[in-house]
Amino acid sequence: xxxxxxxxxxxxxxxxxxxxxxxxxxxxxxxxxxxxxxxxxxxxxxxxxxxxxxxxxxxxxxxxxxxxxxxxxxxxxxxxxxxxxxxxxxxxxxxxxxxxxxxxxxxxxxxxxxxxxxxxxxxxxxxxxxxxxxxxxxxxxxxxxxxxxxxxxxxxxxxxxxxxxxxxxxxxxxxxxxxxxxxxxxxxxxxxxxxxxxxxxxxxxxxxxxxxx
Numbered sequence: 261x262x263x264x265x266x267x268x269x270x271x272x273x274x275x276x277x278x279x280x281x282x283x284x285x286x287x288x289x290x291x292x293x294x295x296x297x298x299x300x301x302x303x304x305x306x307x308x309x310x311x312x313x314x315x316x317x318x319x320x321x322x323x324x325x326x327x328x329x330x331x332x333x334x335x336x337x338x339x340x341x342x343x344x345x346x347x348x349x350x351x352x353x354x355x356x357x358x359x360x361x362x363x364x365x366x367x368x369x370x371x372x373x374x375x376x377x378x379x380x381x382x383x384x385x386x387x388x389x390x391x392x393x394x395x396x397x398x399x400x401x402x403x404x405x406x407x408x409x410x411x412x413x414x415x416x417x418x419x420x421x422x423x424x425x426x427x428x429x430x431x432x433x434x435x436x437x438x439x440x441x442x443x444x445x446x447x448x449x450x451x452x453x454x455x456x457x458x459x460x461x462x463x464x465x466x467x468x469x470x471x472x473x
Contacts, residue, residue: 275466280459281387283451285364288393292368296330296355297434299370299394301363301385302377304335309376309399311337311344315423316374318348320431327434328353330370332360367392371434376421377401390414390450395443397429407454413446 261276298317302308310331320327331341331354338356345351360366363385367373373389373396382403386396390413398404399419408414415429433440452458 273469275462277462278454278459279382279384279387280456281384281391281450281454283391283455286367286388286391287451288448289368292365294369294371295328296366296370297327297372298430299330299332299366299373299389300375301332301366301373301389302375302383304331304333304337304341306337307378308335308337309378309420310341312376312421312423312426313374314341314344314348314350314354316421316426316430317353318350319423319427321350321353323431324435326353327431328355330366331356332358332363332366334359363388364392367394370394371440372397372430374426374430375399376417376419376426378419380404382406387450387454390447391454393444393448395433395440395447397426407450409446413443413449 261274264274265271300310300313304310313329317327317329342356345354367389371394373386373394375383375386375398377399378401380402386398387407389396390407396408396414398408398414398416399421400416401419405416408416410416417425417429433443
């Protein structure tokens with residue numbers, strides 16, 4: 261939006277259509293027990309850099325041996341990632357479940373979502389996770405900073421991600437229940453800004469703008 265305005269378009273004629281999230285499906289359920297510390301959702305291919313997440317997990321388990329990771333999705337890198345998990349001696353702490361249609365059920369069982377992609381737009385799964393009450397850790401790519409307030413509802417890290425820094429950020433939050441609860445509450449604010457109804461209101465505003473004559 262800012263680029264278009266700087267190019268000369270009138271601000272009142274430039275609208276931002278936010279990625280919507282279905283808040284009727286993605287919402288917290290306190291009755292569901294947490295089984296996974298970290299979750300990844302997406303295609304298993306190199307630009308997603310799940311290899312760096314596994315490296316971060318290996319470092320975390322040196323301090324917190326019970327730390328575990330859920331990986332949802334399939335892709336060309338799955339075999340390599342399973343081998344890497346064993347090589348890093350974290351295989352016992354990693355669960356690969358493949359493609360799943362009921363992602364929300366797994367998110368409710370998770371404490372955090374982690375995406376270390378080299379490039380993204382704005383991952384819808386990040387909005388879905390936050391709408392379910394999960395803090396997120398994302399690489400600072402694409403439009404991720406429009407929803408992640410670093411140190412408030414999640415963390416942003418440079419790409420390519422530094423596994424040591426990722427491990428440090430994640431451990432700090434997972435081992436501080438009070439701070440985690442604050443992050444989780446802040447994450448839920450995406451339900452107000454990216455709900456389907458809000459997106460509908462944005463469309464209504466656009467459709468009422470008079471055309472140029």
